[in-house]
Structures are given as structure tokens and as C-alpha cells.
Amino acid sequence: MDRGKLESIISKGVDFEIKDILTRGWETFRVNSMMHIGFTFLLMFVQFLFTFFMEDYLFIFTIFLAPALVTGFYLIANRISQQEFFDFPDYFHGFRYWLAVIIVNLISSILVVLGIFLFVIPAIYLLVSYMFCLLFTVFGGFEFWTSMELSRRLVSTNWFKFFLFGLVLLLINLAGILTLGVGLLFTIPWSYFSVYVLFEELTRDAVIVNSTSDDDHS
Incomplete structure (x- = not known):
């Protein structure tokens, strides 16, 4: 991505229609939806195993596995x-960025937790602001702090709109939980695809090449 063009986008500010992004996220999900459901089931199953049978090692999943697996959703959405x-197998290409996504996810999570100790509001601000840090790392090729700052500054141009977007995604996944968790097989990939769609929409003008696949993410 072109850093100068990203700075221009941030300086101008951004806006979007939540309904439109969710609709396009759902359309993305509908492309080979059974494969997305299968990967989501696998992810949930692995998390279940760690949570209930390897509780002492849950940090392994949270820190070392989850970021790369989540990145898989974004890479598939890009394709x-x-x-x-x-x-x-392409869902697992997030492990090609294993160290980079671990670092940016870990540092941003630590800052969010510190925000909780400083009262809840800073934590909520950072949680929403770091929505795109993984995406900037993978598709922008930026190091962790630059990715975090670009995400924070981009989101801060219209923070409340992004907060509403995140709240809607939260409610969608809560609805998935209320269906005995079965609905999460649909809502989890839909949510990640929607985040990718929004990221692509906002940063489209900063992309240097026509394709931002996981083989070329400049």
C-alpha cells in the first residue's frame, strides 16, 4: 500500500453505510459458504478443546494460533x-504471516487490557480503533506499530460510526450464540468478511497493485 495515499485518506476522513457493508459481507460469505462454515467449525472445535480440556494451555490458542486463523478469513475474503x-488449505495461509500477526495482535490486546485498568472507555476506544491492525499488517506489509497507528487514525476519523458497526457485529454474533451456538458458524465468517469488505472499501485508493492476494500484499 502507498503510505502517502493512506495519509491522504485519513486526512480527508471516511464514511460508509453499515447496511451496505454487511450486505456485501454476506454476499462474500455466500461464495462457497459450506467451506467457510467448515473452517469456522474447525476453529470453534479447536478453541473448545483448549477451553475445556487444556485450560492451562488456552494461551497457546489465544496468542499463537487464533491470530493466524482469523487472518485466514481475511485472505479468503481477498481472494x-x-x-x-x-x-x-488456503484458510491456513495466515500462518505465512504468523510472527507478524502474533506481534500486532498481542501488543494491541495488551494496550486494550491496560485501557481497562485506566477505566473502560479507553479500552473501548482502542478495541474499536485497532479493528484493522491485522489487515494493515497483512495487506499493507507494515510493521506492528505502524499498522496499529494507521488503524487507530483511520477509525478515529469517524470513530462512532465504526463503534456502531462493531456493535452491530457483536449483536449478530450474540444472536448466533442464542441458537445454541450453531448460528456462529454463519455469523463469525460473515463478521470477518464484513470487516474485510469495509477495509477494502476504505483503502482501495491506496493499493499499489491490482491484486492484494496473500502472495502479493504490497
Whole structure:
């Protein structure tokens, strides 16, 4: 991504329609939806195993596995956006960025936790502001602090709108939980795809090349 163009986007500010982003996120989910459901089931199953049978090692999943697995959703969304072929192993390409996504996820999470100790409001602010830090790391190729700051500054141009967007995603996933958790197989990928759609929409003008696939993320 072109840093100068990103700075221009941030300086101008951003806006978006939540309904439109969610609709496009759902359309992304509908492309080979059974494969998305299968990967989500696998992710949930692994988390279940760690939570209930390896509780003392849950940190392994949270710190070392989850960031790369979540990145898989974004990489698949990118392939769908570029109308590129993808298969089930492609969900695991997030591990190609393993160290980078671990670092940015860990540091941003630590800052959010520190925000909780400084009262809840700073934590909420940072939680929303760091919405795109993984995406800037993977598709922008930036190091962790630059990714976090670009995400924070971009979101801060219209923070309350992003907060509402995040709140809607939270409510969607709560509805998934209320269906005995089965609905999460749909709402989790839908949520991540919607975040990707929003990121792509806002940063489109800063992309240097036509394709931002996981093989070329400059």
C-alpha cells in the first residue's frame, strides 16, 4: 500500500453505510459458504478443546494460533474479492504471516487490557480503533506499530460510526450464540468478511497493485 495515499485518506476522513457493508459481507460469505462454515467449525472445535480440556494451555490458542486463523478469513475474503480460486488449505495461509500477526495482535490486546485498568472507555476506544491492525499488517506489509497507528487514525476519523458497526457485529454474533451456538458458524465468517469488505472499501485508493492476494500484499 502507498503510505502517502493512506495519509491522504485519513486526512480527508471516511464514511460508509453499515447496511451496505454487511450486505456485501454476506454476499462474500455466500461464495462457497459450506467451506467457510467448515473452517469456522474447525476453529470453534479447536478453541473448545483448549477451553475445556487444556485450560492451562488456552494461551497457546489465544496468542499463537487464533491470530493466524482469523487472518485466514481475511485472505479468503481477498481472494473472493479478486475473483480468485481458493480451496480449504488456503484458510491456513495466515500462518505465512504468523510472527507478524502474533506481534500486532498481542501488543494491541495488551494496550486494550491496560485501557481497562485506566477505566473502560479507553479500552473501548482502542478495541474499536485497532479493528484493522491485522489487515494493515497483512495487506499493507507494515510493521506492528505502524499498522496499529494507521488503524487507530483511520477509525478515529469517524470513530462512532465504526463503534456502531462493531456493535452491530457483536449483536449478530450474540444472536448466533442464542441458537445454541450453531448460528456462529454463519455469523463469525460473515463478521470477518464484513470487516474485510469495509477495509477494502476504505483503502482501495491506496493499493499499489491490482491484486492484494496473500502472495502479493504490497
